[in-house]
Amino acid sequence: MTFQTLCVLCGLCGKRIRRLYLFTVPWTYTVTVFQLDDYLDQIHRLAIGETREVSEEEEAPPFFEETKVKADELIADLISHLDPYDFQDLVAAVLRAMGLRAVSVPPGPDRGVDIVVHPDPFGFERPRIKVQVKHRKGTAGGPELRSFLGTLRSDDNGLYVSTGGFTRDAKLEAERSREPVKLLDRDDFIRLLLEHYEVLDPEFKAKVPLRKVWVPAG
Structure with a gap:
C-alpha cells in the first residue's frame, strides 16, 4: 500500500511548546488540507532567526488549535477504517498499555462481553x-446498555466503548447501574490512545501509525 505523510512546518517562537501527534495515512484516504497563508509571516521570521515575546492572550494560538483539530479528525478517520475485530483488539492493547491484563474474547456468538480485564497478571x-x-457510526442505545449490564456480577466493573456515541437513554442506564460502568465514545478513546501511545504494542502502532512532534505554545 502506498502512503503519504502528513507534515507540519513549525518553529519555536516562545518558551512554551506543545505536543502533537501526526501520522502516515494511505493515499486512498481523504485528507483535509488547511491553509498556512495566515502563518507565512511567522514562519518567515522564524526562518531568519527573529523571535518575539508571547503575550498571555496568545497562550492557545490558533495554529496549534486548528492543527490539533485536523489531526484529531484524521486519527478518527484512521480508526474508522479498522474492522470491528481489529478495533476490539486495539481497545484491548490500549488497556494493556495502561498496565492491565486485557484479553479479547475470540470471535463468535456475541455474549455481550468482548474483552475481559484483570488488574493482576x-x-x-x-x-x-x-x-x-x-x-460503528450508530449510537449505542438503552436496550444495548441494559443487555450489557445484565452480564455484570457484584464484583464486576463495566466499560462500554462505542465509536458512534451513546443515546441519552444509554447514559441514564449507566448512571442508574448498581455496578460501576464507564462509557467511552470515539473522542474519549482517542484521548486514551494518545495518552498511552508511546507504550502501545508495536503491532497496534502499525495499525494506527502516529508521529509525535512539538509545536509552539505561543
Missing part, C-alpha cells in the same frame, strides 16, 4: 472489568 484480583465494544 493471573486474573485473581478483583474487581474484574468486562468490556463491550461497538465500532
Whole structure:
C-alpha cells in the first residue's frame, strides 16, 4: 500500500511548546488540507532567526488549535477504517498499555462481553472489568446498555466503548447501574490512545501509525 505523510512546518517562537501527534495515512484516504497563508509571516521570521515575546492572550494560538483539530479528525478517520475485530483488539492493547491484563474474547456468538480485564497478571484480583465494544457510526442505545449490564456480577466493573456515541437513554442506564460502568465514545478513546501511545504494542502502532512532534505554545 502506498502512503503519504502528513507534515507540519513549525518553529519555536516562545518558551512554551506543545505536543502533537501526526501520522502516515494511505493515499486512498481523504485528507483535509488547511491553509498556512495566515502563518507565512511567522514562519518567515522564524526562518531568519527573529523571535518575539508571547503575550498571555496568545497562550492557545490558533495554529496549534486548528492543527490539533485536523489531526484529531484524521486519527478518527484512521480508526474508522479498522474492522470491528481489529478495533476490539486495539481497545484491548490500549488497556494493556495502561498496565492491565486485557484479553479479547475470540470471535463468535456475541455474549455481550468482548474483552475481559484483570488488574493482576493471573486474573485473581478483583474487581474484574468486562468490556463491550461497538465500532460503528450508530449510537449505542438503552436496550444495548441494559443487555450489557445484565452480564455484570457484584464484583464486576463495566466499560462500554462505542465509536458512534451513546443515546441519552444509554447514559441514564449507566448512571442508574448498581455496578460501576464507564462509557467511552470515539473522542474519549482517542484521548486514551494518545495518552498511552508511546507504550502501545508495536503491532497496534502499525495499525494506527502516529508521529509525535512539538509545536509552539505561543
